[in-house]
Amino acid sequence: MAAYILSIDQGTTSSRAILFDRQGQVAAVAQETFAQHFPHGGWVEHASEDIWSTVLSTCRQVIDKHGISAADVAGIGITNQRETTLVWDRNTGETLYNAIVWQDRRTSDYCRELMQQDHEAFIQARTGLLIDPYFSATKLRWVLENVEGARQRAERGELAFGTVDSFLLWRLTGGKVHATDATNACRTCLFNIHTQQWDEELLALFEIPASLMPEVMDSSAPFGTTEAALLGGEIPIAGIAGDQQAALVGQTGFTPGLCKSTYGTGCFMIMNTGAEPATSHNRLLTTVAYRLHGKPTYAMEGSIFVAGATVQWLRDGLKLFEAAADTEALAEQTRLGHGVYLVPAFTGLGAPHWDPQARGAIFGLTRDTDIGEIVAAGLQAVCYQTRDLQRCMDDDIGTPIERLRVDGGMVCNSWVMQFLADMLGVPVDRPTILETTALGAAYLAGLQIGWYADLDEISRLWACERTFEPRMAEAQRQTLYAGWLDAIARVMHHDETAVAAG
Numbered sequence: 374m375a376a377y378i379l380s381i382d383q384g385t386t387s388s389r390a391i392l393f394d395r396q397g398q399v400a401a402v403a404q405e406t407f408a409q410h411f412p413h414g415g416w417v418e419h420a421s422e423d424i425w426s427t428v429l430s431t432c433r434q435v436i437d438k439h440g441i442s443a444a445d446v447a448g449i450g451i452t453n454q455r456e457t458t459l460v461w462d463r464n465t466g467e468t469l470y471n472a473i474v475w476q477d478r479r480t481s482d483y484c485r486e487l488m489q490q491d492h493e494a495f496i497q498a499r500t501g502l503l504i505d506p507y508f509s510a511t512k513l514r515w516v517l518e519n520v521e522g523a524r525q526r527a528e529r530g531e532l533a534f535g536t537v538d539s540f541l542l543w544r545l546t547g548g549k550v551h552a553t554d555a556t557n558a559c560r561t562c563l564f565n566i567h568t569q570q571w572d573e574e575l576l577a578l579f580e581i582p583a584s585l586m587p588e589v590m591d592s593s594a595p596f597g598t599t600e601a602a603l604l605g606g607e608i609p610i611a612g613i614a615g616d617q618q619a620a621l622v623g624q625t626g627f628t629p630g631l632c633k634s635t636y637g638t639g640c641f642m643i644m645n646t647g648a649e650p651a652t653s654h655n656r657l658l659t660t661v662a663y664r665l666h667g668k669p670t671y672a673m674e675g676s677i678f679v680a681g682a683t684v685q686w687l688r689d690g691l692k693l694f695e696a697a698a699d700t701e702a703l704a705e706q707t708r709l710g711h712g713v714y715l716v717p718a719f720t721g722l723g724a725p726h727w728d729p730q731a732r733g734a735i736f737g738l739t740r741d742t743d744i745g746e747i748v749a750a751g752l753q754a755v756c757y758q759t760r761d762l763q764r765c766m767d768d769d770i771g772t773p774i775e776r777l778r779v780d781g782g783m784v785c786n787s788w789v790m791q792f793l794a795d796m797l798g799v800p801v802d803r804p805t806i807l808e809t810t811a812l813g814a815a816y817l818a819g820l821q822i823g824w825y826a827d828l829d830e831i832s833r834l835w836a837c838e839r840t841f842e843p844r845m846a847e848a849q850r851q852t853l854y855a856g857w858l859d860a861i862a863r864v865m866h867h868d869e870t871a872v873a874a875g
């Protein structure tokens with residue numbers, strides 16, 4: 374009997390393929406990073422063939438490495454960087470342009486026009502999102518406007534649009550299936566989260582021909598089977614979810630009020646809000662957590678664009694240390710009240726500020742500021758931003774978050790996790806399996822293929838490795854956080870002439 378589910382985690386900086394057994398334990402992992410392209414200031418692209426080739430090769434590696442064959446894989450789950458936009462030719466499968474990455478800000482001016490035309494309330498009511506270059510709609514429109522012949526070809530029905538999951542599904546099934554799941558669809562800004570359908574008025578507003586759009590399916594569904602030649606056999610693709618929602622599933626966040634935060638390139642805090650969408654009054658997003666048997670479960674989300682990416686910048690840009698793991702020792706040697714604040718608004722600010730013009734800054738430098746203080750400030754910024762989101766969520770939901778489940782590449786840093794618990798004033802739970810994103814996709818596939826009877830059965834598989842209890846005195850917490858609020862206020866609404874000049 375096939376003993377594994379193959380989970381494909383196509384992230385912003387790397388593609389991973391992970392084999393999970395039925396207990397949700399990792400059997401084998403393969404990972405490949407790929408190039409980030411920054412063709413102009415604020416633009417971020419991936420070569421679509423890099424996305425595809427790293428996914429295919431990591432899937433093959435993980436199967437080989439573990440000495441199994443396609444017949445041992447009961448199903449595939451796909452999880453992916455969300456919002457990232459691809460357009461391809463339905464006949465050849467060739468993409469028209471690089472993947473425009475979620476972080477890309479090229480449509481800022483168009484977004485400003487939409488704001489000035491007062492479209493935001495309408496967009497928020499239909500999609501749960503706000504107007505920002507982050508979401509797919511303006512990126513897709515950009516491709517249609519800027520790639521020669523694209524609009525005409527789209528109008529003739531020759532092209533397909535997809536987020537990364539859709540693109541991979543198309544390629545894995547040999548061009549037979551053009552579909553996505555509701556968690557990815559709801560990040561495009563073209564999907565009505567109430568009717569669970571593409572919204573005709575939004576398609577018209579963004580000038581997107583409906584023929585481009587994929588079919589929207591549940592997160593656990595029969596999406597198709599892999600072309601036999603790709604992985605040595607036909608494997609059913611049975612689960613799809615955007616990576617942040619998949620992490621909520623991997624953390625078994627199935628009850629309203631349960632909240633998780635994932636610290637990878639960015640940080641995404643998501644709370645399950647149940648069967649009805651909850652609207653934020655604090656500029657958080659309403660999103661689909663997962664959709665099963667045609668029924669969506671909703672979530673509230675705070676999206677921070679830069680978390681682990683600060684560590685990468687300190688390492689690769691400023692060359693302050695060799696490895697991301699070195700930050701823990703550097704921060705440990707630093708006293709907390711060092712007075713340095715690093716605001717990593719490299720690509721503007723996400724929730725709750727949504728300021729695409731904001732830019733990063735370091736405040737509080739003195740003649741004796743050392744590397745440890747700058748590194749600690751970079752790590753602390755991630756925790757301060759989580760505190761910003763927590764305040765918004767507490768206010769929107771009306772009851773304070775009781776505890777937070779964490780995952781993602783950064784959470785192995787125990788110094789960060791302790792400071793996070795101190796800043797939030799609630800316990801922070803780090804699970805035994807940190808690959809929760811991939812695990813969530815495996816669980817979704819497992820539900821579809823009958824490995825798990827229901828969500829309760831999956832919930833019993835979650836296990837905590839360590840809880841970080843808050844231990845900072847309230848007065849110190851407030852003083853440190855007040856310094857952050859002051860720093861963030863200073864980078865907001867950056868002078869536009871300075872942006873243009875810089």
Ligand SMILES: Nc1ncnc2c1ncn2[C@@H]1O[C@H](COP(=O)(O)OP(=O)(O)O)[C@@H](O)[C@H]1O
Binds near residue numbers: 638
């Ligand atoms: N020990 C560490 N301390 C702080 N940050 C870390 C540590 N280890 C990894 N990171 C950061 O975590 C991020 C990688 O997390 P991951 O979940 O793999 O990201 P993604 O899925 O977004 O590509 C990187 O930005 C890296 O700098």
Ligand SMILES: O=P(O)(O)OC[C@H](O)CO
Binds near residue numbers: 383385386453616
């Ligand atoms: O690739 P990650 O893990 O940083 O996730 C990216 C998010 O899905 C963007 O919304």
